[in-house]
Amino acid sequence: MTTTTDAPTAASPSTPSPAAPRRGRSRESGSQLASTLVMIVIGLAFLVPLVWVVLASFDTEASLAVAWPETWSLGNFQAIWTTETTFRPLGNSLILCGGATLLTMTAAVLCAYPMSRFRFRAKRPLLLTIIFSTGLPITAIMIPVYSLFVQVNLIDSMVGAILFLGASALPYAIFLTKGFMDGVPMEIEESAWTEGAGVLRTLWSVVMPLMRSGLAVATIFTFVSMWGNFFVPFMLLLSPEHLPAAVTLYTFSSQYGQVAYGQLAAFSIFYSLPVVVLYLFLGRSLGQGFAAAGGVKG
Amino acid sequence: MSTAADTRTAPEPQRRRRTSLGNRLTAARALPMLPAAVLLIGFMAGPIIYSLYLAFTDSAIRGEGAADTSFVGLSNFTSALTDGDFWNSVALTLVFTVVSAVIGQNVLGVVLAMLMERANRVITFLVTSIVIAAWILPEVVAGYLLYTFFAGEGSLNLILTSIGLPGQELLFSAPIIAVSFANIWRGAAFSMLVYSAALSSVPADVYESASIDGAGPVRRFFSVTVPLLRPAIATNLMLTTLQTLSVFGLIFIMTGGGPARQSQTLPLYMYEQAFSYGQLGYGTAVALLLLLIGAVASLIYLRLLPEDDKR
Numbered sequence: 106m107t108t109t110t111d112a113p114t115a116a117s118p119s120t121p122s123p124a125a126p127r128r129g130r131s132r133e134s135g136s137q138l139a140s141t142l143v144m145i146v147i148g149l150a151f152l153v154p155l156v157w158v159v160l161a162s163f164d165t166e167a168s169l170a171v172a173w174p175e176t177w178s179l180g181n182f183q184a185i186w187t188t189e190t191t192f193r194p195l196g197n198s199l200i201l202c203g204g205a206t207l208l209t210m211t212a213a214v215l216c217a218y219p220m221s222r223f224r225f226r227a228k229r230p231l232l233l234t235i236i237f238s239t240g241l242p243i244t245a246i247m248i249p250v251y252s253l254f255v256q257v258n259l260i261d262s263m264v265g266a267i268l269f270l271g272a273s274a275l276p277y278a279i280f281l282t283k284g285f286m287d288g289v290p291m292e293i294e295e296s297a298w299t300e301g302a303g304v305l306r307t308l309w310s311v312v313m314p315l316m317r318s319g320l321a322v323a324t325i326f327t328f329v330s331m332w333g334n335f336f337v338p339f340m341l342l343l344s345p346e347h348l349p350a351a352v353t354l355y356t357f358s359s360q361y362g363q364v365a366y367g368q369l370a371a372f373s374i375f376y377s378l379p380v381v382v383l384y385l386f387l388g389r390s391l392g393q394g395f396a397a398a399g400g401v402k403g
Numbered sequence: 404m405s406t407a408a409d410t411r412t413a414p415e416p417q418r419r420r421r422t423s424l425g426n427r428l429t430a431a432r433a434l435p436m437l438p439a440a441v442l443l444i445g446f447m448a449g450p451i452i453y454s455l456y457l458a459f460t461d462s463a464i465r466g467e468g469a470a471d472t473s474f475v476g477l478s479n480f481t482s483a484l485t486d487g488d489f490w491n492s493v494a495l496t497l498v499f500t501v502v503s504a505v506i507g508q509n510v511l512g513v514v515l516a517m518l519m520e521r522a523n524r525v526i527t528f529l530v531t532s533i534v535i536a537a538w539i540l541p542e543v544v545a546g547y548l549l550y551t552f553f554a555g556e557g558s559l560n561l562i563l564t565s566i567g568l569p570g571q572e573l574l575f576s577a578p579i580i581a582v583s584f585a586n587i588w589r590g591a592a593f594s595m596l597v598y599s600a601a602l603s604s605v606p607a608d609v610y611e612s613a614s615i616d617g618a619g620p621v622r623r624f625f626s627v628t629v630p631l632l633r634p635a636i637a638t639n640l641m642l643t644t645l646q647t648l649s650v651f652g653l654i655f656i657m658t659g660g661g662p663a664r665q666s667q668t669l670p671l672y673m674y675e676q677a678f679s680y681g682q683l684g685y686g687t688a689v690a691l692l693l694l695l696i697g698a699v700a701s702l703i704y705l706r707l708l709p710e711d712d713k714r
Contacts (some may be wrong), residue, residue: 148530242649272446299513
C-alpha cells in the first residue's frame with residue numbers, strides 16, 4: 106500500500122506540491138516513522154534475553170546480566186563437550202522426537218487419506234472431535250497417563266514415551282495433513298487406480314509427492330513442538346540415560362544454574378540450534394502456514 | 404471441505420469402476436485409519452476416561468491409597484474447593500492467563516501485526532524475526548533466559564539502573580507478573596502471525612472509504628478493523644488461553660511456583676499435589692477442574708464468533 110522501503114526522512118515536505126496531498130504524504134511518512142520507532146523498541150525488548158544467551162556462551166566469566174565478554178572464549182562449549190552433558194541428551198531428544206514425529210506423520214497421512222477421499226456420515230463429527238482435541242491441554246492428562254504407564258510398566262521406557270508423544274501430536278497433524286491433502290486434485294489418482302495401483306501405492310507415489318511442501322510443514326512443526334516439550338519426558342522418563350535435552354537442561358540449571366551461567370548458555374544454544382536451523386530452512390511458511398491453519402481456519 | 408466429494412455423487416457410467424474416489428467409505432477403505440485410531444484411543448481417550456475414575460479415588464504413590472485404591476466419592480473435589488492453596492492457584496492462573504494471554508499476547512500481537520503494515524520493511528523483517536525466534540525456542544530455554552533477565556543481578560536491572568531507575572526484584576516481589584511477561588515474550592509471535600494473516604485479508608478500500616467518511620485512526624481501528632477481525636480475535640483468544648492455562652515448564656524453570664506459592668498456577672499446584680505429596684487422585688481432580696476452566700473460557704469465546712461463522 107505505502108512505499109515503505111523509503112527512508113522515513115525521504116518524503117520531506119520541501120517538495121513543492123499542492124497543499125492537501127503534501128499534508129497527506131507527510132502524515133503518512135510520519136506514521137511510518139512512528140511505526141518503525143515503536144517496532145524498534147519492541148524488537149529491542151525482545152532481543153535482550155537472546156543477546157544474553159549468545160554473549161554469555163562465549164564468556165567463561167558470564168554473569169546473569171547481558172555483558173560484552175572481556176575475553177571471547179570457547180571454554181563453555183569445551184566444558185560441556187562431553188557425552189554425558191551434551192551428546193547423550195541430544196541423542197535422546199533425537200530418538201524421542203524423531204521416532205514420535207515418524208509415528209505421528211505416518212499415522213496422520215494414513216488417517217487423512219480416507220477422510221479426504223471418501224464420503225461417510227461421521228466425517229463432520231470426526232473432524233470436529235479432532236479439531237476439539239487439538240485444543241486439549243496435555244498438561245491436564247499427564248497424571249492419569251503417568252498412573253496408567255506405571256501399571257503397564259511403560260514408565261522410563263523410550264518406546265512408551267514415543268507412543269504417547271506421537272499420539273498427543275496426532276490430532277493437529279491429522280488436521281493439517283487433511284487440509285493439505287484436500288488441495289491435491291483427485292483426477293491423477295483416478296488414472297493410477299485404473300492402472301491397478303493399490304491404495305497405499307497411490308498414496309505413496311501419487312498423492313504424497315504432490316503435497317510435499319505441506320507435508321514438510323506438518324512434519325517440521327510436529328518435530329519442533331516435540332523438541333521443545335518438557336513436561337511429557339519429565340513425567341514419563343526417569344533414568345539419566347533416557348533423559349532428553351529438555352529435562353537435562355532443567356536438572357543442569359537446578360544443580361549448576363547458580364554458578365555455570367556460561368555453560369548453561371552454551372548448552373541452551375546447542376539444544377536450540379536444531380529448531381532454529383529447521384525454522385530458517387523452512388522460512389516463514391512454517392509460522393504462517395501454522396498460524397493460518399490453526400488460528401483462522403480452526 | 405467436502406464439496407469435491409459431493410460433485411462426484413452423480414452417477415457417471417463411463418467412470419464406474421471397481422474403486423472410484425469420492426465413494427462411500429467401506430470397512431476396507433477405512434483400514435488405513437486404524438493406526439491413528441489405536442494411538443488416539445489408547446493414549447488420549449484412554450487416559451481421559453481413566454482420569455474420570457482416578458479423580459474419585461484416593462489413589463496415591465505411597466501410603467494408604469497406594470496399596471489398595473478405593474472410591475472416595477466427591478471428597479477430592481470438596482477438599483480442593485475448601486483448600487486455600489487451591490483458590491490461590493485459581494486466582495494466580497486467572498491473573499497469569501488474563502495478563503499474559505488475553506491482554507499481553509493479543510494486544511501485542513495486534514499492535515505488531517498493524518505495525519508490520521506501516522513500518523520500514525527491513526526493520527519489520529528484523530523485528531518479526533526476533534519475535535519469532537523467541538517463540539520457536541524450546542520452553543525450558545525460554546524459561547532459563549527469562550529467569551536470567553528478571554533475576555536480581557540480571558539484564559533488566561542492569562538496564563533499569565543504567566537509566567537511573569530503581570532496580571526491581573520481580574522474581575520475589577511479583578513473581579506472577581515476571582512469569583506473565585515471560586509468557587508474553589514467548590507467545591506474542593503466535594498472535595502476531597494470526598493477526599497479520601487476518602489483516603492481510605482485509606481489503607484496503609474499506610479503510611479508504613472509512614477515512615473519506617472522516618473516521619480517525621482510533622475510530623477506524625474500533626469500528627472497521629476490530630469487527631472485521633472478530634473471527635480471528637475469537638479463535639486466537641481461545642487458542643492462546645488454552646495454551647496459557649496449561650503452561651508448566653516456563654514457570655517451573657523460572658520460579659518453581661514460589662516463593663511461597665506466589666506463582667503457583669494450577670498446573671504447578673496439580674504437579675505438587677500429585678508428585679511431591681503423592682496424591683494422584685487429588686491431583687487428577689485438580690486437573691479436571693483445570694479442564695473445566697478451559698472449557699468455560701472456550702464457550703465464552705465461541706459466543707464472540709459471528710453467527711455465520713459458527714457453521
